[in-house]
């Protein structure tokens with residue numbers, strides 16, 4: 001089965017690609033500015049459809065995004081082009097190819113508030129969240145799959161760091177770091193996420209699914225556990241609130257996801273975040 005990954009040169013793509021190729025998957029990696037098997041500006045419908053006609057994938061996995069939340073807030077049109085128009089262009093081609101499937105990566109950023117959120121429980125606080133939600137609608141309209149994720153683990157992509165990379169690099173260098181005590185999330189390790197998305201690629205199901213760990217932590221508790229596992233001193237670490245960081249875009253504080261729908265559809269039991277921190281490649 002031929003799988004085409006868009007946004008393959010990013011943080012998530014940099015870990016999906018080697019993992020999937022090692023498992024024997026026939027993957028075409030599509031980049032943009034950076035090198036890959038092919039490169040395309042997915043905001044350009046003609047170029048996108050030309051590429052897909054040439055490569056004729058059975059499954060398209062879309063990772064493309066303007067993933068910088070503050071950049072989205074600063075330039076909503078660029079957020080629309082990179083987060084929505086790209087998905088619309090892919091969906092438009094898929095709509096003419098009933099046999100092909102679209103697996104689109106979305107985010108936990110569409111949630112806010114206490115507790116674990118099921119898929120209908122959306123709260124959109126900024127341009128990034130709105131643009132990612134709008135992309136989901138384009139994907140779902142053609143029977144595609146939207147996976148709401150968050151992840152951590154060692155980046156293999158030059159110039160891109162995950163949150164766990166930043167923690168390890170900052171604490172190892174003795175840099176003063178502040179960690180949010182009031183922001184909660186439930187990311188999977190990139191190891192587990194790659195395996196789970198591969199399951200979806202092998203058996204795509206229409207609809208939106210939360211794909212995260214089975215439990216959540218505050219970003220501060222996450223950082224403390226990563227430091228503990230890596231044997232790093234917390235001397236340079238402080239506890240701060242999201243408000244104290246003074247970021248441009250308003251951000252959710254409660255992004256923990258309920259994962260029962262995914263577990264039921266794919267017959268898996270997702271690991272706790274605590275277990276993921278202990279087993280992840282960091």
Ligand SMILES: NC(=O)C1=CN([C@@H]2O[C@H](COP(=O)(O)OP(=O)(O)OC[C@H]3O[C@@H](n4cnc5c(N)ncnc54)[C@H](OP(=O)(O)O)[C@@H]3O)[C@@H](O)[C@H]2O)C=CC1
Nearest residue numbers: 007009010011012032033034041042063064065067107150
């Ligand atoms: N990072 C995170 O913490 C989280 C990410 N996500 C989601 O996961 C997905 C992957 O995120 P991540 O790997 O961090 O993203 P990155 O920002 O690392 O990568 C984005 C990718 O999009 C590509 N791209 C940008 N513009 C275009 C364009 N016009 N045409 C084609 N490709 C383009 C980039 O290519 P190039 O660099 O060559 O321009 C890059 O490969 C995204 O959908 C994101 O919303 C969800 C939750 C958390």
Ligand SMILES: Cc1cn([C@H]2C[C@H](O)[C@@H](COP(=O)(O)OP(=O)(O)O[C@H]3O[C@@H](C)C(=O)[C@@H](O)[C@H]3O)O2)c(=O)[nH]c1=O
Nearest residue numbers: 067068069107108109150163178179180219220245251
């Ligand atoms: C987590 C954290 C971040 N920061 C800083 C780092 C950065 O400059 C800024 C925002 O960091 P965050 O990690 O919260 O990044 P943020 O931009 O909010 O992250 C988002 O990325 C996109 C792609 C998503 O899809 C979201 O799920 C979310 O992970 O706050 C701290 O100072 N302390 C912390 O504990």
